[in-house]
Amino acid sequence: MKAFADLYTRLDATTSSNAKLQAMQDYFATAAPDDAAWAVYFLAGGRPRQVVPTRVLRELTTRLAGLPEWLFEESYQAVGDLAETISLLLPEAEHSSEHGLAWWLQEQLLPLRGLPPEELAVRLPPLWAQLDRQSLMVSLKLLTGAFRVGVSKLLVTRALAAMAGIDAKRVAQRLVGYTDLSHRPSAERYLALIAAESDDEHAQRGGQPYPFFLAHPLQQPTDQFDTVLGPVEDWLVEWKWDGIRAQLVKRDGRLWIWSRGEELVTERFPELHELGNALPDGTVLDGELVVWKQQTDKAFGIQPFALLQQRIGRKTLSAKLLAEVPVVLLAYDLLEWRGADWRSKPQAERRTRLEVLVAELGDERLRLSPEVTGRDWSDLARQREASRELGVEGMMLKRRDSLYGVGRTKDLGLWWKWKVDPFSIDAVLIYAQRGHGRRASLYSDYTFAVWDDASPGERVLVPFAKAYSGLTDEEMRKVDAIIRKTTVEKFGPVRSVTPSLVFELGFEGIALSKRHKSGIAVRFPRMLRWRTDKTVEDADTLATLQGLL
Amino acid sequence: MELVIARPEGLYCPPGDFYIDPWRPVERAVITHAHGDHARTGNQRYLAAAPGEGILRSRLGQDINLQTLAYGERLDHHGVTLSFHPAGHVLGSAQVRLEYEGEVWVASGDYKVEADGTCTPFEPVPCHCFITESTFGLPIYRWQPQAQIFAGIDDWWRANAAAGRASVLFAYSFGKAQRILHGIDESIGPILVHGAVEPLNAVYREGGVRIPQTLYAGDIAKTDPLLRQALIIAPPSAAGSTWLRRFGEYSDAFASGWMLLRGTRRRRGVDRGFVLSDHADWPGLLWAIEQTGAERVMVTHGQVNVLVRHLRELGLDARGFKTEYGDEDEAEPAA
Ligand SMILES: [Zn+2]
Numbered sequence: 087m088k089a090f091a092d093l094y095t096r097l098d099a100t101t102s103s104n105a106k107l108q109a110m111q112d113y114f115a116t117a118a119p120d121d122a123a124w125a126v127y128f129l130a131g132g133r134p135r136q137v138v139p140t141r142v143l144r145e146l147t148t149r150l151a152g153l154p155e156w157l158f159e160e161s162y163q164a165v166g167d168l169a170e171t172i173s174l175l176l177p178e179a180e181h182s183s184e185h186g187l188a189w190w191l192q193e194q195l196l197p198l199r200g201l202p203p204e205e206l207a208v209r210l211p212p213l214w215a216q217l218d219r220q221s222l223m224v225s226l227k228l229l230t231g232a233f234r235v236g237v238s239k240l241l242v243t244r245a246l247a248a249m250a251g252i253d254a255k256r257v258a259q260r261l262v263g264y265t266d267l268s269h270r271p272s273a274e275r276y277l278a279l280i281a282a283e284s285d286d287e288h289a290q291r292g293g294q295p296y297p298f299f300l301a302h303p304l305q306q307p308t309d310q311f312d313t314v315l316g317p318v319e320d321w322l323v324e325w326k327w328d329g330i331r332a333q334l335v336k337r338d339g340r341l342w343i344w345s346r347g348e349e350l351v352t353e354r355f356p357e358l359h360e361l362g363n364a365l366p367d368g369t370v371l372d373g374e375l376v377v378w379k380q381q382t383d384k385a386f387g388i389q390p391f392a393l394l395q396q397r398i399g400r401k402t403l404s405a406k407l408l409a410e411v412p413v414v415l416l417a418y419d420l421l422e423w424r425g426a427d428w429r430s431k432p433q434a435e436r437r438t439r440l441e442v443l444v445a446e447l448g449d450e451r452l453r454l455s456p457e458v459t460g461r462d463w464s465d466l467a468r469q470r471e472a473s474r475e476l477g478v479e480g481m482m483l484k485r486r487d488s489l490y491g492v493g494r495t496k497d498l499g500l501w502w503k504w505k506v507d508p509f510s511i512d513a514v515l516i517y518a519q520r521g522h523g524r525r526a527s528l529y530s531d532y533t534f535a536v537w538d539d540a541s542p543g544e545r546v547l548v549p550f551a552k553a554y555s556g557l558t559d560e561e562m563r564k565v566d567a568i569i570r571k572t573t574v575e576k577f578g579p580v581r582s583v584t585p586s587l588v589f590e591l592g593f594e595g596i597a598l599s600k601r602h603k604s605g606i607a608v609r610f611p612r613m614l615r616w617r618t619d620k621t622v623e624d625a626d627t628l629a630t631l632q633g634l635l
Numbered sequence: 636m637e638l639v640i641a642r643p644e645g646l647y648c649p650p651g652d653f654y655i656d657p658w659r660p661v662e663r664a665v666i667t668h669a670h671g672d673h674a675r676t677g678n679q680r681y682l683a684a685a686p687g688e689g690i691l692r693s694r695l696g697q698d699i700n701l702q703t704l705a706y707g708e709r710l711d712h713h714g715v716t717l718s719f720h721p722a723g724h725v726l727g728s729a730q731v732r733l734e735y736e737g738e739v740w741v742a743s744g745d746y747k748v749e750a751d752g753t754c755t756p757f758e759p760v761p762c763h764c765f766i767t768e769s770t771f772g773l774p775i776y777r778w779q780p781q782a783q784i785f786a787g788i789d790d791w792w793r794a795n796a797a798a799g800r801a802s803v804l805f806a807y808s809f810g811k812a813q814r815i816l817h818g819i820d821e822s823i824g825p826i827l828v829h830g831a832v833e834p835l836n837a838v839y840r841e842g843g844v845r846i847p848q849t850l851y852a853g854d855i856a857k858t859d860p861l862l863r864q865a866l867i868i869a870p871p872s873a874a875g876s877t878w879l880r881r882f883g884e885y886s887d888a889f890a891s892g893w894m895l896l897r898g899t900r901r902r903r904g905v906d907r908g909f910v911l912s913d914h915a916d917w918p919g920l921l922w923a924i925e926q927t928g929a930e931r932v933m934v935t936h937g938q939v940n941v942l943v944r945h946l947r948e949l950g951l952d953a954r955g956f957k958t959e960y961g962d963e964d965e966a967e968p969a970a
């Protein structure tokens with residue numbers, strides 16, 4: 087644990103990539119493989135859920151330190167980080183534990199999950215008494231699920247590659263799916279990351295996906311596209327779908343579905359399992375998981391993202407739910423075909439093969455993300471204006487000669503996302519108003535606010551936008567119930583509420599405005615997501631909003 | 636009877652008609668120590684503890700009208716008996732003891748309770764009312780023994796020297812710099828100091844404090860490999876200056892009590908932070924207050940509200956004094 091805490095301290099102390107790289111290389115050079123396995127997991131962004139509730143940690147700290155609650159609070163205010171505050175308040179100990187990160191996690195920390203507070207109060211103090219301040223702080227960060235250190239996955243990849251003497255792209259490939267919670271880090275998995283390259287590695291990959299190739303935002307005005315992008319014929323243009331980016335992997339007679347977060351989500355999408363039988367072995371598709379219900383009055387069957395999010399939140403997937411909220415894969419790329427890695431073939435060739443494959447399969451759960459064609463860029467810009475009605479986020483532009491890169495690289499190929507909602511912000515619902523027509527009985531029109539510093543150390547919520555679209559009916563009913571429960575005052579049709587709900591708002595433009603209290607006006611705001619994963623405190627600030635100007 | 640009250644000019648003793656560490660010019664100023672926020676220019680007469688004379692004159696001017704007393708020596712003024720007692724903060728730092736009609740008040744200025752060999756250690760002085768600072772008045776502030784900190788500095792310097800890299804350590808030029816020089820292992824390599832630090836080294840040496848041999852940056856040629864073995868002590872204001880360029884690729888560090896927090900360390904943007912303070916930590920403040928036996932406590936600069944509330948919960952009559960101290964030596968960096 088101490089070696090990992092020292093690594094954390096070194097990484098935390100510097101902003102230089104080279105110094106970080108050196109620190110990681112030093113650590114991996116001496117760490118035991120099982121410890122290194124967990125270190126890679128955390129450095130690459132792996133985050134186990136919170137193990138011990140924050141409240142329990144606070145109470146235990148004030149008791150062990152003999153401090154009143156308010157003094158803990160004052161200290162926390164001064165430090166600004168919970169784990170650090172606790173590590174500074176607990177009685178200081180000599181570091182007496184010889185055990186490494188893996189032992190601490192597997193034998194001591196992770197088994198604490200779910201224990202009652204009384205049990206935690208007995209178990210934690212003797213553990214803490216073995217750790218010096220640094221190690222204590224790091225272990226508290228691991229316990230609260232708040233471990234973050236400023237290294238990119240790319241940098242971790244480089245450190246491992248340099249140490250193992252193998253190509254960084256190979257390590258990146260092996261690292262895909264490493265932080266997925268379905269299998270724990272282990273010495274074996276770590277050794278596999280840094281093993282020498284072998285000829286049959288490709289064949290032994292099991293269900294491993296490829297690192298996702300990511301698009302860059304396109305922000306230039308359309309009249310510059312000819313200069314920036316060249317002729318429209320050089321580009322494959324598609325709609326930008328608002329779903330979950332995923333890879334569908336079929337190998338060895340089995341099917342795996344991976345989300346962009348490199349999480350294995352196969353079990354969440356049973357309706358796609360039959361595709362596993364239809365696809366030939368050695369096929370990897372890249373595409374977007376979306377809820378799809380064809381309606382006669384719409385060009386596409388795509389449903390709001392919120393529905394998909396809701397489905398993912400469900401523990402059990404009933405037949406009824408699967409029928410009501412069916413998911414399809416909109417495929418847009420072919421990364422592996424008949425067991426061969428196709429990523430170094432041009433986009434156009436991959437696309438042609440993909441079109442044939444989808445057509446041959448003829449399965450409505452595997453759809454082709456259609457190509458959008460236009461005479462020129464301004465023609466496409468006109469078509470793009472329909473994005474909102476079509477239920478898409480804008481367009482994707484992929485060079486027809488693009489290879490499939492790794493992450494945000496630009497050297498192998500180029501993808502642009504040309505979004506209609508270039509702006510988004512997490513805001514707090516503070517007022518609600520009754521809707522019209524069908525929604526007259528519901529509080530469906532909301533006023534949103536962001537944080538602003540009224541005076542040093544004191545934040546207030548300033549309203550900046552109103553929005554009423556983007557939620558499903560079911561979400562709206564839930565929000566309505568919460569609004570009624572948290573009402574502070576009523577002014578005619580409007581209610582003010584105790585702030586508790588956070589939404590991601592999307593909007594198309596932003597400008598200074600004297601008419602608004604916030605000094606800012608946004609164009610076409612709408613709710614993109616209900617951020618049930620965020621608290622009011624996590625919402626964005628006016629400064630963030632001003633930063634978009 | 637209030638022996639000290641807060642006035643716009645500074646802390647004032649009504650029966651004695653003098654000020655303690657005034658922040659505006661007055662006729663009679665009693666000075667606890669020579670840090671800029673406590674000792675200011677423009678007063679007509681100064682009274683201070685004798686070990687601080689050299690520093691006070693070097694900072695405020697050789698010709699100031701200054702009278703000194705040895706620690707413990709008494710002076711009677713308008714019926715107020717005044718004496719100085721060691722505060723252990725920097726060379727010459729003192730607590731001011733005032734006695735009038737049987738009532739005793741002690742104004743501590745700044746103080747530190749761990750002895751460090753560069754100044755007379757802090758001595759608790761029994762009193763009815765104690766005026767305390769509160770710079771590090773939160774329970775998160777608990778210092779490690781200084782020997783550990785010096786060992787850390789030595790290790791860092793040694794590792795840099797081995798890698799052929801100079802070590803630049805930022806520290807306040809009066810007090811902190813000399814304490815570091817006194818505490819480190821001078822055998823590791825040459826020691827260079829910034830021009831702002833050396834005059835104070837001279838005063839400390841004259842005062843009988845052991846300070847190892849120090850060189851000016853110009854004493855070693857830029858091309859001399861010895862420069863890569865050196866420890867360079869510079870004031871924080873030298874960070875980012877052209878003066879530092881001559882040292883090539885160096886490692887930098889900052890020595891201050893504020894380095895305890897990751898946030899301040901990161902804001903400083905240095906490679907290392909060494910937690911070394913010339914002020915009392917939280918246990919030190921509480922210990923000092925308890926040792927005086929005072930039932931009344933006046934809290935000045937720092938975490939005034941926190942310390943006042945805590946002392947009240949301990950059953951003491953505590954109140955805050957609004958002062959203008961705390962913007963020099965170890966005032967929290969604004970950014
Ligand atoms: Zn001072």
Ligand SMILES: [Zn+2]
Pocket residue numbers: 672673744745768936960961
């Ligand atoms: Zn002070």
